Amino acid sequence: MIYTSEALQQLVEEFAALPGIGRKTALRLALHILKQPREDVVKMARALVNVKDKISWCSVCSNITETDPCVICSSTKRDPRIICVVEEPSDVLALEKTNDFKGLYHVLGGALSPLDGIGPEELKVGELLKRLPGEVTEVILALNPNVEGEATTMYLTRLLKPLGVQVSRLARGLPVGGNLEFTDEATLSRALEGRITL
Amino acid sequence: MIYTSEALQQLVEEFAALPGIGRKTALRLALHILKQPREDVVKMARALVNVKDKISWCSVCSNITETDPCVICSSTKRDPRIICVVEEPSDVLALEKTNDFKGLYHVLGGALSPLDGIGPEELKVGELLKRLPGEVTEVILALNPNVEGEATTMYLTRLLKPLGVQVSRLARGLPVGGNLEFTDEATLSRALEGRITL
Numbered sequence: 001m002i003y004t005s006e007a008l009q010q011l012v013e014e015f016a017a018l019p020g021i022g023r024k025t026a027l028r029l030a031l032h033i034l035k036q037p038r039e040d041v042v043k044m045a046r047a048l049v050n051v052k053d054k055i056s057w058c059s060v061c062s063n064i065t066e067t068d069p070c071v072i073c074s075s076t077k078r079d080p081r082i083i084c085v086v087e088e089p090s091d092v093l094a095l096e097k098t099n100d101f102k103g104l105y106h107v108l109g110g111a112l113s114p115l116d117g118i119g120p121e122e123l124k125v126g127e128l129l130k131r132l133p134g135e136v137t138e139v140i141l142a143l144n145p146n147v148e149g150e151a152t153t154m155y156l157t158r159l160l161k162p163l164g165v166q167v168s169r170l171a172r173g174l175p176v177g178g179n180l181e182f183t184d185e186a187t188l189s190r191a192l193e194g195r196i197t198l
Numbered sequence: 199m200i201y202t203s204e205a206l207q208q209l210v211e212e213f214a215a216l217p218g219i220g221r222k223t224a225l226r227l228a229l230h231i232l233k234q235p236r237e238d239v240v241k242m243a244r245a246l247v248n249v250k251d252k253i254s255w256c257s258v259c260s261n262i263t264e265t266d267p268c269v270i271c272s273s274t275k276r277d278p279r280i281i282c283v284v285e286e287p288s289d290v291l292a293l294e295k296t297n298d299f300k301g302l303y304h305v306l307g308g309a310l311s312p313l314d315g316i317g318p319e320e321l322k323v324g325e326l327l328k329r330l331p332g333e334v335t336e337v338i339l340a341l342n343p344n345v346e347g348e349a350t351t352m353y354l355t356r357l358l359k360p361l362g363v364q365v366s367r368l369a370r371g372l373p374v375g376g377n378l379e380f381t382d383e384a385t386l387s388r389a390l391e392g393r394i395t396l
Contacts, residue, residue, distance in 0.1 A: 003291065005264045007245070007252040014242040019230050025218065030249065031288055032217050034262065038250045044212040045243035047205070051228065052236045054205040064232065066203045090229055093201065 062107040062124045084140040111148035138166040260305040260322040282338040309346035336364040
């Protein structure tokens with residue numbers, strides 16, 4: 001494609017490098033930026049760099065934070081007896097949205113995946129062990145319901161149980177608002193297995 | 199949602215303000231940015247501001263450009279006898295991709311839309327008339343095949359014909375790679391109407 005402006009071409013390439021954004025969407029976004037007032041574009045540019053400059057990792061839970069320890073770890077309103085282990089900072093956000101969990105978190109930074117060269121040393125497993133048992137009575141393993149997440153759950157269960165803390169995992173079953181007819185067999189098996197007496 | 203970082207929240211809001219990007223995608227993009235090396239993020243931020251600082255509008259064809267007149271208007275390899283009238287700079291890019299048009303362009307900046315308060319004064323119609331007839335022999339109206347584009351085509355045809363230039367429009371018909379069975383009636387009518395003798 002022949003661009004009449006090199007600056008536009010560069011911005012299209014920057015947008016197209018983002019995950020899930022193709023060249024057509026990138027061009028649409030770049031032309032949108034071109035139509036915005038300069039101060040709004042500067043604000044967006046500053047927000048990008050700020051994310052790199054202001055955010056670091058909490059030395060306790062390894063979640064992203066601007067203060068150390070993070071607002072969750074340093075909060076007096078959270079229950080320090082329960083630690084919920086997740087893969088990524090986005091999982092913390094998802095759980096916080098439920099407003100149902102009042103304990104602390106621990107972000108592993110991924111899940112075990114030997115084929116990709118990700119073993120326990122690549123994850124924040126050592127940092128998790130350092131927090132245990134202390135006043136912790138329960139560890140909830142909230143990993144993704146896929147092969148890597150399952151493997152990590154198994155691995156951590158074996159590691160944590162001898163420490164004398166209760167280890168639990170999230171329930172598997174029908175998603176709320178879902179449809180029994182269109183639920184896959186594996187999920188349905190888990191829903192049957194975990195049925196609840198009324 | 200409770201963000202543990204204000205900088206992250208701000209970036210999510212900036213991304214979510216882009217067209218076609220929802221809050222979930224915005225969060226995914228922001229977390230992607232967080233994982234990138236700082237110099238890459240700075241490069242992207244600079245590309246954003248550059249687009250505003252370096253790009254202006256060509257005084258001849260009203261297309262986006264970094265030089266005035268733009269590379270197309272100032273090229274000696276283009277045929278100045280044909281002007282192709284389009285709505286937006288992105289339409290110029292689409293036509294340039296075909297490599298089939300060697301004339302000049304004129305970017306209107308939109309199409310007539312009385313309901314949105316867009317009349318001929320809001321478009322670069324006066325600038326188009328100033329270029330005619332001169333050495334121009336043909337004006338191709340390449341507006342979008344929708345109501346506003348049709349209305350603009352009609353309006354410009356009536357305005358340009360008395361100037362003694364040939365006025366043409368893009369053909370309507372079956373899109374290449376399309377399917378007769380699933381083509382809408384309006385397109386099929388136009389395809390029949392514009393059938394070509396073999």
